[in-house]
Amino acid sequence: MGWKEAAEPVLTRMPSVVRPEGHVPFRRKLGWTAGILVLYFFLTNVTLFGLGTETGDFYGQFRSILAGSQGSILQLGIGPIVTASIVLQLLGGADLLGLDTNDPRDQILYQGLQKVLVLVMICLTGIPMVFASNFLPASQQLANTLPGGTFGVQSLIFAQIAMGAILILFMDEIVSKWGVGSGIGLFIIAGVSQQLVAGLFAWQGLGNVSGFFPTWFGILTGSVEMPSLLTAEGIQALFMGPGQLLALVTTVLIFAVVVYAESVRVEIPLSHARVKGARGRFPVKLIYASVLPMILVRALQANIQFLGRILASQLENMPAWLGTYGQNGNPTGGLFYYFAPIQSPGDWMWWTAQTTAEAWQVLIRVGIDLTFMVIGGAIFAVFWVETTGMGPEATARQIQNSGMQIPGFRRNPQVIEKVMERYIPQVTVIGGALVGVLAVAANMLGTIGAVSGTGLLLTVSITYKLYEEIAEEQLMEMHPMMRQMFGGGGN
Amino acid sequence: MSSGQNSGGLMSSAGLVRYFDAEDRNAIRVDPKTVVAFGILFGVGIQLLNIVAL
Numbered sequence: 001m002g003w004k005e006a007a008e009p010v011l012t013r014m015p016s017v018v019r020p021e022g023h024v025p026f027r028r029k030l031g032w033t034a035g036i037l038v039l040y041f042f043l044t045n046v047t048l049f050g051l052g053t054e055t056g057d058f059y060g061q062f063r064s065i066l067a068g069s070q071g072s073i074l075q076l077g078i079g080p081i082v083t084a085s086i087v088l089q090l091l092g093g094a095d096l097l098g099l100d101t102n103d104p105r106d107q108i109l110y111q112g113l114q115k116v117l118v119l120v121m122i123c124l125t126g127i128p129m130v131f132a133s134n135f136l137p138a139s140q141q142l143a144n145t146l147p148g149g150t151f152g153v154q155s156l157i158f159a160q161i162a163m164g165a166i167l168i169l170f171m172d173e174i175v176s177k178w179g180v181g182s183g184i185g186l187f188i189i190a191g192v193s194q195q196l197v198a199g200l201f202a203w204q205g206l207g208n209v210s211g212f213f214p215t216w217f218g219i220l221t222g223s224v225e226m227p228s229l230l231t232a233e234g235i236q237a238l239f240m241g242p243g244q245l246l247a248l249v250t251t252v253l254i255f256a257v258v259v260y261a262e263s264v265r266v267e268i269p270l271s272h273a274r275v276k277g278a279r280g281r282f283p284v285k286l287i288y289a290s291v292l293p294m295i296l297v298r299a300l301q302a303n304i305q306f307l308g309r310i311l312a313s314q315l316e317n318m319p320a321w322l323g324t325y326g327q328n329g330n331p332t333g334g335l336f337y338y339f340a341p342i343q344s345p346g347d348w349m350w351w352t353a354q355t356t357a358e359a360w361q362v363l364i365r366v367g368i369d370l371t372f373m374v375i376g377g378a379i380f381a382v383f384w385v386e387t388t389g390m391g392p393e394a395t396a397r398q399i400q401n402s403g404m405q406i407p408g409f410r411r412n413p414q415v416i417e418k419v420m421e422r423y424i425p426q427v428t429v430i431g432g433a434l435v436g437v438l439a440v441a442a443n444m445l446g447t448i449g450a451v452s453g454t455g456l457l458l459t460v461s462i463t464y465k466l467y468e469e470i471a472e473e474q475l476m477e478m479h480p481m482m483r484q485m486f487g488g489g490g491n
Numbered sequence: 492m493s494s495g496q497n498s499g500g501l502m503s504s505a506g507l508v509r510y511f512d513a514e515d516r517n518a519i520r521v522d523p524k525t526v527v528a529f530g531i532l533f534g535v536g537i538q539l540l541n542i543v544a545l
Contacts, residue, residue, distance in 0.1 A: 015519035017526065019512070032523070039530050049540045073537060078507075085507045104513035114508055142544065160537065167530050172508055174523040182506025292507060388509070 002098070004109060011112025017173040024178060026477045033179035033186065036171050040187055043167065044069040048160050050142045050153040056329050058135035058309070061343035062302040064195065064455030065295055067187035073164035075136065078184050079125055080165050081172065082299040084117035089296060093383030101389060115169065122165045125306065130158040133313045135329075181469055185462040188295075192451050192459040196251075199449020212448055215242050240345060240352070250445035254453065257438065258460040261286055266423050270404040273411055280404055284423045287431045288390070291461040293380035294435050297373055298454055301341050308336035332356070341369045345446040366444070373436035381432025385424065392420035 048071060057063055057070040059079070068077025091097050097113075099106040130136050131154055138153035146152045172183025179186075202211040210218070218224035224242055227234040239246045264286040272278035312318055312325050323336035331337040338361075346354030348362045355362070385391050396417035405411040406419055435457070442453025451459075514520075 012515040012517050013519060015521050016510075016514070017523050018520045019514070035527060039527060039534075043530065043534050046534045046537050047541055049537050049544070073534065081507055101509075101511070104511075107511035107513040108515045108518075110509070111511060111513075118508075163533060167526070167533070169508070170521070170526045171530070172506065173510060174526060176506055176508070176510050178523055182508075184507045295507070 004098070004106075007113075008109065011109050011116065014112040014115040016111065016115075017170060017177055019177055026473050029178065029180050029473070033175055033181070036175050036179065036183065037186060037190060040074070040168075040171065040190060043164060044072050044074050046073045047071055048073060048075065048136070048157050050139050050146075050156050052137035052139040054137065055134055058129055058133065058306070059302065060305070060330070061452055062298065062305070064192050064452045065188065065298050065458065066302065067184075067191050068164075068168075069191075071136070073160055074168060075129075075161045076122065076126060076165040076168075078168060078172075078187055079299070079302075080118050080121035081169060081184065082295055083121040083125065083303060084114065086296050086300060087117055087121075088114060089293075089380060089383045089387060092387040093379075101387075118165075118169055122162050126158055126161050126165070128306075128310045130154050130161070132310055135309075136161075180473065181462070181466045185466065188455070189459050189462055189466075192455045195449045195451045196447075196456070196459075197449075199447075199451065212244055212248065215244070219243065236352075240349075244448065246345070247446050247448045250442065250453065251447045251456065253445075254438075254442050254447065254456050255460055258457060259464060261434070261438075262461065262464050266427065268419065268423070269407055270399065271407045273403050273405050275403075282395070282399060284420075284427050285431070286427065287435060287461070288424065288427045289381035289384040289432055290465065291435055291458050293384045293432060294373075294377060294439055294454065295458060296380045297376035297436065298341070298439070300376065301339065301369075301372065304339050305331070305336065308339075312336075333361075337361075338365050338368050339372075340365070341372075342366060342440065342443050343452055344450065345444065348444060366440075370437070370440050373440050374433045375436075377434075377436030377439075378429045378432040381428050381435075382425070385428050390424075392417045392424050395424070396420055 051071055054071050058075075059066050059068075059070065059077070063070070063077075066077040066079045066082065068074040068079070088097075092099070097110075099110050099113075101107060101110060136157055138150050138157065140150075143150040143153045148155065168183070168187070172187075175181065175183035175186055198206075198209075198211060200212045201214070202209060203214040204210050215224060219226055219242065226242070227237055229235065229238065237243055262285065265283040267281040267283050270280040270282055272280075308323050308331060309325075309329060312323060318324075319334075321334050323331050323334035326332045331340050337357075342348050342365065346352065348366055349355070350357060350359045350362050357365075389395075396413045399405070399416050400411070400413045406416060409415045409419065439454040439457055442457050445453065447453055447456050
């Protein structure tokens with residue numbers, strides 16, 4: 001008896017959102033998506049009950065990738081889902097699960113396993129976060145009046161963030177089944193876009209940071225002090241200081257590069273076996289595995305950093321080679337410093353005053369970050385393609401089933417697979433590694449609104465995908481016949 | 492046809508969590524409206540607690 005039979009009673013009973021019966025009109029889909037988005041924004045603004053004075057964001061600079069917001073019910077964001085996905089990808093990619101996702105029985109088990117793993121990850125990240133670090137301190141005032149004392153308040157806080165994380169999981173399921181795109185993508189876009197708009201337009205009165213346009217208005221009218229442009233300080237202030245020109249250039253560049261990379265593809269011509277003249281193309285995109293594996297690699301780095309933070313708060317005197325931490329909880333030396341990815345220009349520009357690290361330390365850190373992202377990006381892209389059924393064998397079967405064939409070749413899944421094998425594995429690895437390089441470069445140059453470069457990269461790519469999906473959706477809306485050709489859309 | 496739309500699809504932008512068509516008879520099914528209603532109530536409830544207690 002394998003683990004499948006043993007776990008079956010639990011896995012098959014995991015609650016799931018009902019699938020819509022029949023076709024959901026496009027307007028209703030948009031309605032659900034917008035509704036979930038509003039609910040998400042509302043929940044990020046609900047402060048945890050029983051929270052004391054906070055000391056900083058536990059997720060730190062990883063926040064833009066992991067969504068949610070510090071101190072709110074959605075403190076955990078999509079963190080547990082991403083971490084659970086890492087585990088599943090690694091297990092599935094190495095074929096340790098023994099689940100065949102074409103078999104309905106195994107599909108149910110896979111779905112259940114995802115949810116159980118997310119629940120486990122909620123506990124694994126939530127419990128240390130609440131009980132073993134001081135990023136979510138319990139309110140002393142409340143602890144004095146509540147029977148449970150500090151532990152009671154902490155348990156309350158954990159219950160709230162766990163509930164919030166479960167809500168995120170179900171909200172993702174609603175968007176996936178009833179809306180457009182996926183909830184995960186939606187939440188990442190939401191957070192990053194909010195920060196980006198704030199970084200462009202926020203004025204001094206709103207908070208303590210001034211956005212790009214108000215600052216430039218100030219510079220041009222003379223209300224913002226700038227050193228003379230003829231000096232080195234002046235040039236630096238223009239590009240990296242209040243002028244933010246470097247950030248603006250990077251932001252625009254990321255948009256351009258991602259949209260360009262999304263359109264680079266190898267197209268394999270297809271023709272219909274029976275309908276003469278019906279032609280199609282199977283695109284093998286440069287970013288074949290999409291940018292989602294990038295979230296997984298970044299989240300892996302994030303989890304290493306969380307481990308460091310928890311260790312630092314638990315160990316009385318952590319050895320210096322392991323990690324030393326500064327005032328705001330950022331690593332300043334030791335192993336955890338070198339494993340921390342570069343998040344902003346200030347992290348690596350050793351000639352400025354923003355970092356105290358030596359040039360060689362910075363270089364080692366950049367080197368480790370780059371290696372991690374390139375190799376990790378390639379590995380996770382390969383696993384992603386394997387587990388989501390985008391590999392040569394699975395696509396060959398799909399093409400065969402849709403009645404198409406590659407002109408000039410015999411109509412046979414093995415033959416199609418041979419042709420696919422010439423492109424898919426290579427493109428996957430190159431694409432994965434390329435996205436890794438892009439993510440590191442984007443982070444190093446910094447963006448408007450201090451959105452991490454990776455966050456912006458993900459946002460642009462997910463939005464592009466969403467746009468494609470909406471276009472396809474509208475096409476099907478206009479021509480119901482197309483629904484059959486695209487093989488679904490709910491029927 | 493049943494597996495066509497969920498096995499990755501030709502042009503699918505699958506999310507991190509994958510959902511299939513297959514459903515077990517035993518599974519607990521939740522209506523999306525229930526989830527949204529619960530989310531709103533939960534959020535408002537915590538807000539109220541914050542206002543009352545502080």
